[in-house]
Every structure is written in structure tokens, then in C-alpha cells.
Amino acid sequence: MPSPPLSPLDLLNVRASLSDEERLVQDSVARMVDEKVLPIIAGAFEEHRFPRELVPELAAMGLLGSSLQGYGCAGLNAVASGLICQELERGDSALRSFVSVQSSLCMYPIHVYGTELQKTKYLPPMAHGEIIGCFGLTEPHGGSDPANMKTHAKRKGGDWVINGAKMWITNAPIAHLCVVWAMTENGIHGFLVERGTPGFTASEIHHKFSLRASATGALYFDEVVVPDENRLPGVSGLKGPLSCLTQARYGIAWGVIGAAQACLSQLIDYTKSRVLFGRPLAATQLIQVRLAEMARGITTAQLLALQLGRLKDQGELQPVQVSLAKWNNVRMSLDVARDCRDMLGGAGISAEYAPIRHMLNLESVITYEGTEAVHQLSVGRELTGLAAF
Ligand code: TGC
Numbered sequence: 359m360p361s362p363p364l365s366p367l368d369l370l371n372v373r374a375s376l377s378d379e380e381r382l383v384q385d386s387v388a389r390m391v392d393e394k395v396l397p398i399i400a401g402a403f404e405e406h407r408f409p410r411e412l413v414p415e416l417a418a419m420g421l422l423g424s425s426l427q428g429y430g431c432a433g434l435n436a437v438a439s440g441l442i443c444q445e446l447e448r449g450d451s452a453l454r455s456f457v458s459v460q461s462s463l464c465m466y467p468i469h470v471y472g473t474e475l476q477k478t479k480y481l482p483p484m485a486h487g488e489i490i491g492c493f494g495l496t497e498p499h500g501g502s503d504p505a506n507m508k509t510h511a512k513r514k515g516g517d518w519v520i521n522g523a524k525m526w527i528t529n530a531p532i533a534h535l536c537v538v539w540a541m542t543e544n545g546i547h548g549f550l551v552e553r554g555t556p557g558f559t560a561s562e563i564h565h566k567f568s569l570r571a572s573a574t575g576a577l578y579f580d581e582v583v584v585p586d587e588n589r590l591p592g593v594s595g596l597k598g599p600l601s602c603l604t605q606a607r608y609g610i611a612w613g614v615i616g617a618a619q620a621c622l623s624q625l626i627d628y629t630k631s632r633v634l635f636g637r638p639l640a641a642t643q644l645i646q647v648r649l650a651e652m653a654r655g656i657t658t659a660q661l662l663a664l665q666l667g668r669l670k671d672q673g674e675l676q677p678v679q680v681s682l683a684k685w686n687n688v689r690m691s692l693d694v695a696r697d698c699r700d701m702l703g704g705a706g707i708s709a710e711y712a713p714i715r716h717m718l719n720l721e722s723v724i725t726y727e728g729t730e731a732v733h734q735l736s737v738g739r740e741l742t743g744l745a746a747f
């Protein structure tokens with residue numbers, strides 16, 4: 359009996375080790391991306407516009423806060439939520455970014471560290487996409503070292519007064535609610551600040567060459583007064599924001615596989631149909647080696663992500679394991695996108711083909727949620743016991 363044909367985008371048949379539910383989730387998100395995202399995303403990227411019209415669809419499919427339990431959330435397992443990221447990022451990193459911020463950086467801390475009142479007030483409308491969140495950690499003077507935070511909150515009776523600024527914040531221009539991290543005399547705390555609170559403003563960052571289909575901005579806090587009930591009481595210190603980042607970085611480790619798959623898939627078709635020197639480009643050794651390299655990278659990343667997911671579902675995942683995967687998988691995806699761009703020749707600089715869009719997006723993905731250096735140094739610290747940041 360001949361062996362069944364292998365999928366070029368899943369050479370080790372990772373899909374076979376998924377449960378029926380995980381496959382169902384992947385297929386339904388894949389279908390939505392094919393039907394609703396791919397037809398509009400290159401245009402949104404060119405127009406420097408977040409395709410907000412997709413939010414109700416994301417919400418209706420249960421993709422916002424998908425791994426959280428209760429409060430209108432889908433309660434999916436970690437592998438299913440990883441697959442959601444993979445399919446969304448096959449469309450565009452901006453879409454996965456939106457979902458990462460809403461789910462991992464805003465809903466997660468409210469779910470884990472919030473009061474019952476905060477959870478019932480915010481989580482259901484966030485799951486429905488009616489309240490959009492943003493997460494303010496990075497500051498203008500340096501994002502890799504959030505411990506050196508200048509934004510501060512001072513106690514005034516039963517209130518807190520927040521002053522400071524946050525920079526490079528996904529969703530800032532469109533968010534109704536900001537989870538902002540500020541230094542207090544008892545260390546870092548998280549606060550929920552609603553749009554419209556006096557002294558709180560957000561501006562949009564224009565002229566980005568990356569993540570153009572995502573809304574990015576800055577946040578300013580000028581004597582912003584919030585009651586103590588807007589503080590997340592369940593955590594203090596850097597572990598508050600870092601634990602949210604572990605969730606989002608996990609999603610990125612899956613997501614970027616989708617971007618790489620989109621590029622490789624397009625390049626297999628392109629090199630088979632483009633005839634140079636009397637034969638298809640795909641029939642040359644150099645091109646095959648490059649395509650094979652990509653398949654090797656994607657396959658390795660898939661296995662890494664799956665193992666990460668299984669560890670997470672068993673409650674055994676450690677932050678440094680997520681660092682290793684974020685570093686490996688984003689680097690793989692960026693290299694794949696850059697190489698695909700090159701193999702398209704002149705056509706590779708056109709928005710008609712996906713690789714340049716993914717390549718430009720991935721320049722952000724390799725920087726945000728901890729730069730490549732931060733994750734390499736996190737692994738280095740694990741190996742040596744010495745922090746060299
Ligand atoms: P470190 O010693 O690593 O940790 C400090 C404390 O936090 C604890 N911790 C965790 N606790 C629970 N869950 C987790 N996942 C945790 N991770 C860490 C840790 O145990 C420790 O606790 P304790 O009690 O001992 O104090 O902290 P460090 O200061 O040594 O960290 C250094 C470094 C460089 C790794 C860290 O500062 C870092 O990760 N920097 C990068 C900052 C970053 O990634 N910023 C991202 C901003 S958000 C963003 O980019 C969103 S993009 C959104 C999108 O569009 O997708």
C-alpha cells in the first residue's frame with residue numbers, strides 16, 4: 359500500500375495528534391480566515407487600518423478569552439487556543455495581536471487577579487467584543503526593562519492618582535479599557551482605567567511599516583484618579599505583568615507558524631509555475647533546498663508548540679520554556695518570510711503576495727513581548743543561574 363500523501367505544511371502530521379475538538383476549532387478558524395480575512399487583509403495593511411469589522415466575527419466564534427473559564431468565555435484547552443493563534447496569524451499578525459492583547463493581556467489578568475465585581479463587569483462584554491482592551495507596560499525610555507518603571511500611582515484617600523506614559527501600545531487608539539501597570543510605594547500594581555477618565559488620553563502612532571493592520575498608540579496619564587476598586591488586588595510586583603506576557607508569548611509561539619505556512623504555501627505554488635532557464639524554478643536544487651529548509655523550520659516549530667501546549671494543559675509549563683519557543687518560532691518565521699520574499703524576485707515587493715506583509719509584521723513580533731535578546735538571555739539565565747540582561 360502506498361503511503362498517504364504528506365501535507366507540505368505539516369510534514370510530521372502533527373494534526374494526527376490533535377483531539378477531535380482541537381481539529382474542529384482549527385478548521386472553523388481556518389475557514390473564517392479564508393473567507394473573511396484573506397480577501398481584505400492586504401488592503402487593510404496598505405490603508406494602515408485595523409479591520410474592526412472582523413471583531414464581531416471573532417467574538418461570535420468564541421476567540422476572545424478562548425482559554426478562560428466562565429464569564430462568557432469558551433474555556434478551550436491550551437492547544438486549541440494555540441491553533442486559533444496559528445490560523446489567525448496565517449491571515450495576518452495584526453489579527454493575532456488583537457486577540458492576544460484582548461485575551462492574554464487584558465482578560466487574563468482580570469480573570470486571575472481581579473475581584474468578582476471586576477470580572478462580572480468586564481469579562482462578558484470583552485468576550486463579546488463590546489469592550490476592547492489594551493495593556494500598558496512599555497514606557498518610552500525602554501521596554502526591555504519594565505522593572506525600571508516611571509509611571510506611578512499614589513494613594514489619595516480611597517483613590518489612586520496615576521501619572522506617566524506608555525508607548526507602543528497595541529489597541530490603544532481603539533480601546534475602551536486599559537490595564538495599566540504602575541509603580542506604587544508597595545511595588546508594581548495593575549489598574550483598570552476606562553476611556554474617558556479625566557486626564558487619560560491615547561494617541562495613534564502613524565507611519566508604521568509593520569503591523570499596519572493593527573492600531574498602535576501611546577497612553578498618557580496626567581493626574582488620573584481611579585478608585586481602589588479599579589486596582590487588581592490579586593498580584594503585586596513584576597510577576598503580575600510577566601505572567602500575562604507568558605500567556606501571550608505562548609500564543610505567539612503558535613501564531614507565527616501560521617505566518618510561515620502562508621509564505622511557504624504561496625512559494626511552493628509560485629516556484630512550480632514560474633519557468634526560468636527552460637524549467638520550473640521549483641525544479642532547481644537551490645530552490646528546493648530553500649523550500650526544504652522552510653519545511654524543516656516549520657515542522658520543528660510545530661512540535662515545539664505542541665509540546666508547549668501539552669505542558670500548559672498539564673499545568674507544568676514554565677516561563678523559560680515559553681521564552682525558548684517564542685525565540686525559536688519567531689526567528690524561524692521571520693527567516694522564512696524574508697527568504698520567500700526573495701524567491702519571488704521583483705514580485706516579492708508587491709502586496710499582491712503575502713511574504714512581504716508577513717515579513718514586515720514579523721519585525722514587530724520579534725521585538726514585542728520580549729525581544730529576541732531578552733528571550734535568549736532568559737534561556738541563558740536558566741542554563742547558568744546568572745542573569746546577564
Ligand atoms: P524575573 O526574575 O524573571 O521575574 C520577576 C518576578 O516575576 C515572576 N514571574 C512570574 N510569575 C508568574 N508567572 C510568570 N509567568 C512569571 N514570570 C516571571 C518571577 O518568579 C519573579 O517573582 P519574584 O517573586 O521572585 O519576584 O524578572 P526580571 O526582572 O529578572 O526579568 C527580566 C526580563 C528582562 C526577563 C523581563 O523584564 C522581561 O521579560 N522584559 C521584557 C519585557 C516585555 O516583554 N515587554 C512586553 C510588553 S507587552 C507587549 O509587547 C505586547 S505586544 C502585544 C501584541 O500586539 O501582541
Ligand code: FAD
Nearest residue numbers: 493494495496500501502526527528722726727729731747
Ligand atoms: P529596548 O528595550 O530599548 O531595546 C532595544 C534593543 O536593545 C533591542 O534589540 C533589545 O534586544 C536590546 N537589548 C535590551 N536590553 C539588552 C541587554 N541587556 N543585552 C543585550 N541587548 C539588549 N508594549 C506594551 O506594553 N503593550 C503593548 O500592547 C505593546 N504592543 C506593541 C506593538 C508593537 C507594534 C510594537 C513594535 C511594540 C509593542 N509593545 C507593547 C512594546 C514592546 O514590548 C517593546 O517594543 C519591547 O519590549 C522592546 O522595548 P523597546 O522598544 O523599548 O526596546
